[in-house]
Amino acid sequence: MRFLLGAACALLLTLAGAGALAAEPDRTDAVRVLIDVSGSMKKTDPGNLRTPALRLLVNLLPPDSEAGVWHFAQYVNRITPVAPADGAWRRSALDAADRIHSRGLFTDIGAALDDATEDWRSPVSGERRSIILLTDGKVDISKEDGINEQARADLLAELLPRLQDAGVSVHTIALSRDADQDLMERLALGTDGEFFQVDSAEALQRIFLRLFEQTVERETVPLDGNRFSIDDSINEMTVLAFRGPEGAPARLQTPSGETFGRPGAGDNVRWFHERGYDLITVNDPEPGEWVLRADVDPDNRVMIVTDLQLRTTRLPSNLLAGERLQYAAGLTEQGELITRPDFLQVVEFNVTQRPEDANRGPRWVLRDNGMGEDEQEGDGLFTLELGQSLTEGKHTIITQAESATFEREDRQRVTVYGDPLTIREVALEDAKRLELTPALDWIDPETLQLAATVTRPDGTTRETGVPANGDGIRALPLPESGRGIPVKVEFTLAGNTDSGRRFTTALQPVSVKPLAGATEPAAEPEPEETPPEKPQANWAFIGAVVAAVNLGVFGLLGIGYLVWSNRRGKADEDAGSEDGDEQDIDRD
Structure with a gap:
């Protein structure tokens, strides 16, 4: 019951995504950029391509967003005010981009994150908070390894939970293979951010474009x-x-x-x-x-400023394979959702899912008709369930609204990860069991609720919860078929990510073969056919029977002779009588 309640809550939170589009208030996108200026950057970014990449981001930010920029090495310096990204702020930030250098000592990542988020202690409704962290190194505040290791541990144990509680997403860029990629990935995934590992600063401009699209909602038209x-x-x-x-x-x-x-x-x-x-x-x-x-x-992109805007459900940066998300799109005019049928009936809404390693992907045409996956007819929301086609890897979700007079486009990137639990078969003396262990660091193991549906060889099913033991391992005993037929198991998992997002997902089904040697029992052998036994001759009995038969035959012959003799004598008498009668007649 506890699992079902948790799964139901997760489902409601997932389905609420479509409704939240209509009810979403005006939102501020707040972006803070942290740029490593330590001496090692002379090698990893010799052309100082951090400067044009930052300029690109600064020029893309809309005036209704809020932003700030920091340098960090041994010390942390805020080089622009934290303010709306209007014309004055933009000019200040462009000047600050020219002051990016590679002369700093050490790399104090923890201090940079702490300083840039000092005023972000608790979440604020209507504000989306994002950090873009660019570094080529690791936590390096001292020449003593022990001090560096302790600073790294403190960052994960103390600062990361504070960022999670404040609703901050940290997007990280590791500009070197020597960077602490594990730390960068844990910071990103632990806050539902995106992690990039690049070997060349030449890629920074395009990465900053992608992070701009992840952190700021700005209207575009398709090219x-x-x-x-x-x-x-x-x-x-x-x-x-x-x-x-x-x-x-x-x-x-x-x-x-x-x-x-x-x-x-x-x-x-x-x-x-x-x-x-x-x-x-x-x-x-x-x-x-x-x-x-x-x-x-x-x-290439075309971004616009207009009162006619395309609004979509904002997707998590990181998903699990098997998740199902309710996705919605709609048009607003001066912030109000458009529901006029005469307007919407001439607009086509379509969604394309484009895997990173492919030029094409599945495409759906959405309709506000209350049929199929659309929730309600005529409410101005065009809804779709995403998830079934989202395989492991990176994907871009492109939504377009098109009519004869206008076009709008929205892009979001998601990274899909495999099953959050590893599954291992364990052979026991007379059966098997499955052991499931957490596999992803950014899933909170304390919140996991696992249910299994076991299909027996005879086709019957059994549903059961699978609790964890003290080590976080979950064990599911399996019935032994005894007929060589696999047992099939399907799992449903609910829980929270480290960033606090509730999820429900279906793991890959498992088919478990019986133990070696456990085959279908042999049928009992049919009895061999044997010829019937020949009865032994009983000569005494046979002799008695023959004697009795002979006596009967002789008796019958004797009786027959007597009958014949009697009939013969009577016939002679009858013949004499007939002769006397004839004489009497003649005498008369």
């Missing part, structure tokens, strides 16, 4: 072969065009056919030309189809 549509509700557009080493500078073609580049841009255009990319912002863009004259790149 189709570097073509995109701008409608008359859009007040501003920002085009991001990545450029290869030999790539030509980007140019834009307006719907009226005019083409311009950085030198000929008008007064309503802000153009940032950086190593590796161009970022072009156009105020009051002309409605119609625009063309980006640049390399076609999957990371």
